[in-house]
Amino acid sequence: MSGFIYRWFLADRPANSKVSELETSWDIRQSLAKLRNYQPTTKDVCHYGFLCSVLLFVFVAFPAPWLLKLFVYALFGLLFLIPITSQFFFNALPIFTWLALYFTSSYFSAGSRPPITVKVLPAIETILYGDNLSDILATSTNSFYDILAWIPYGLFHFGAPFVVAAILFVFGPPTILQGYAFAFGYMNLFGVITQNIFPAAPPWYKIMYGLNSAHYGMHGSPGGLARIDKLLHINIYTQGFSNSSVIFGAFPSLHSGCATMEALFFSYCFPRLRPLFIAYVCWLWWSTMYLTHHYFVDLMLGSVLSYTIFQYTRYTHLPVVDTDLFCRWSYGAIEKFNIAKNDPLSTEPSDVENVPLTTMNFATPTPPSELSDDDDVVASRSASPYIFDRTTSSATSNTSLDLQGEATPRAVKPRFD
Structure with missing residues (x-):
């Protein structure tokens, strides 16, 4: 039975395809050799320079023994x-950077932090929407609504990133997980930076303290999730939100x-399945306002931030999805979105389809009569890139989780008109 499932699962996998393979070597010398030959682009300098500057700030600001911090950084370097x-840890660098900054935020001295805004968000809410939507939704509560709001906000939010990553890894094209880690990490990183620069009180603060000034010595609140703690006889959310690293991080909603x-x-x-995913986002929006954790304007900015970073990632990192293929092992080649080809103002010829990831070979074309069937397939490289691999830097960024097999173009037959 297991053999049948295995054959069915890989039934449409192209022969000799290596684009879905993962790196299995433990030899550090391979990484050091690639590091010596690494020639960073301007984009690489901006990317790694920004992340390293944040990590350096965290290294200095986090109140832990220097030897312990050096050990942790050395471990990650290894x-x-x-x-x-x-192929997993190095490419999750944006995610690790976000987590490091988030947990360091609670140690920032109050004297060096901006004042906490209490009135701005409810005022914007009233100006844009005519009323405070969170107050309206939280007016009437009951156990059924509490459970319905708790599922996406208190459960799915913490487990969904791992579930989504696993599904994308198996059923998405190779390297899709790279783009997901890049986009997910940068979205949260920019969000935490914004929350530290512009600290804002959530709706639960207005319910508890009105419009009185807030200070950094205050504890957070679980809002409506306190009712879940009481209902389930636990103290998880009260304890967690009361001691959150970013208590006044309403804007934007991560x-x-x-x-x-x-x-x-x-x-x-x-x-x-797009309608299903849109419904999930709307469900979570309702739950955040019902549980008095965010204003609607917070939700809108969080979604706009995600959409902006996703669009950048889509055109610079993500492989093209073939919906006719079942899983990652069905792909024999990886294609990327060609911005120049899809630019209506571009002067490049449009009759060349599926521009490959690596540099195209513009040698003298072979007439169609001399082409054999084998000319339609370009073999993949056997080695998988994992760190500082310049052979794919023009199309695949080494900035995310899943650095598996190098993208391989489909062969393009020249046309003779």
């Missing part, structure tokens, strides 16, 4: 250099940003 772990990012990637890979 994981980045080992090929089998590098709950909304995460849900939107997950919906965008799922819609990209499984477009027929």
